[in-house]
């Protein structure tokens with residue numbers, strides 16, 4: 001297939017040349033009914049492109065197969081057997097992937113650092129999620145991937161597992177040994193689903209880590225909006241081989257994908273695939289060069305260090321465009337530095353926490369951006385030296401390695417049974433009845449049914465007081481946590 005083709009983009013351009021008078025959705029009708037100030041702000045082209053797929057991009061029965069052709073070309077670009085563009089982010093793609101392999105009561109294995117998306121699907125679908133521990137670098141206070149020995153033990157302990165879900169690369173750009181993990185899974189007939197939300201571009205540049213599908217993953221999910229230049233929410237769901245039933249995957253996609261996918265998002269996915277298939281090597285060599293420039297500039301700033309190849313566990317690779325900066329020696333938390341950089345230099349990093357900042361160098365990052373970040377950080381460090389930033393106790397914050405994953409109740413019982421809000425400081429020993437996921441990276445530290453340990457309380461209160469942001473807590477003040485009611489929690 002010709003990877004220069006962009007069926008969605010081309011159909012959109014044709015449509016714009018011969019606009020139709022619509023008497024259906026979307027009701028803004030090429031922008032005419034959109035709020036004036038929004039149209040002024042976003043421009044009228046956005047609304048002209050915001051058509052629906054049948055009787056917009058395609059005919060009434062989608063007989064020109066516009067979106068289908070885009071999917072087929074994308075599948076070939078990744079050397080996959082199946083591809084669907086998904087307009088609800090990788091969150092939705094992961095729901096689809098899991099729905100294709102497991103039903104209520106089935107056991108699935110989840111790496112301990114999976115995103116909220118996988119935990120939410122397991123919860124909603126009634127899956128029996130078993131946690132596979134990940135490698136934790138205590139010195140850096142970060143989680144990496146899964147060691148093959150840990151997966152082998154989990155597979156032995158759960159012989160009926162329907163799938164193993166891995167995050168590779170992690171938010172911090174570190175991959176697992178996908179080939180070794182896939183081999184372990186395949187010897188037992190278990191599919192490996194790789195949440196490669198941050199690794200969609202890997203297949204298109206030799207200097208990036210290996211692509212998950214190429215290394216044996218049966219299903220891979222890529223947030224093309226995160227790394228490949230597509231519009232926000234644009235994701236791709238891909239599969240290779242026979243282990244995951246293609247028809248079920250296709251049906252899961254149909255079950256969950258909106259009936260009104262955003263055509264601007266679809267068009268941006270189509271174009272991002274074309275750019276990568278045709279020009280990925282050059283695009284990413286340039287991006288990697290800018291990341292190397294940032295790394296070189298940061299090396300000149302005293303008091304910080306940057307994660308690099310020698311810091312990785314065996315079998316891992318580093319995506320050099322993810323620049324993880326340890327700021328713990330500065331005596332000020334990463335959250336505070338993030339806020340300071342934003343306020344004083346209008347800089348916005350990809351992640352901050354008690355000890356780190358993560359700069360994501362992307363296809364859109366310019367040399368000027370890199371210089372500005374290095375300058376801003378140097379300025380910040382100088383200001384810290386002068387005492388301009390209030391010192392924080394970030395260095396004493398509990399480390400991620402302390403957190404446990406013991407379950408004490410069935411997740412659905414905890415979610416739907418009697419509950420009460422308990423002060424976080426008093427919650428040790430109780431059973432969680434909500435997902436507690438600091439974001440980014442959006443990895444749940446507590447899920448419904450999980451025993452809240454003293455270590456969770458210590459970690460969460462310390463991070464909360466330092467400035468952590470939680471995804472949708474039921475108590476937005478983060479003072480209390482939704483727990484199984486004491487009456488229901490008591491042993492019978």
Ligand SMILES: Cc1ncc(COP(=O)(O)O)c(C=O)c1O
Nearest residue numbers: 089090091115117167195197223
């Ligand atoms: C590892 C991982 N998986 C899944 C997701 C969800 O992706 P999306 O925001 O595209 O829904 C994220 C988002 O940050 C992520 O980091």
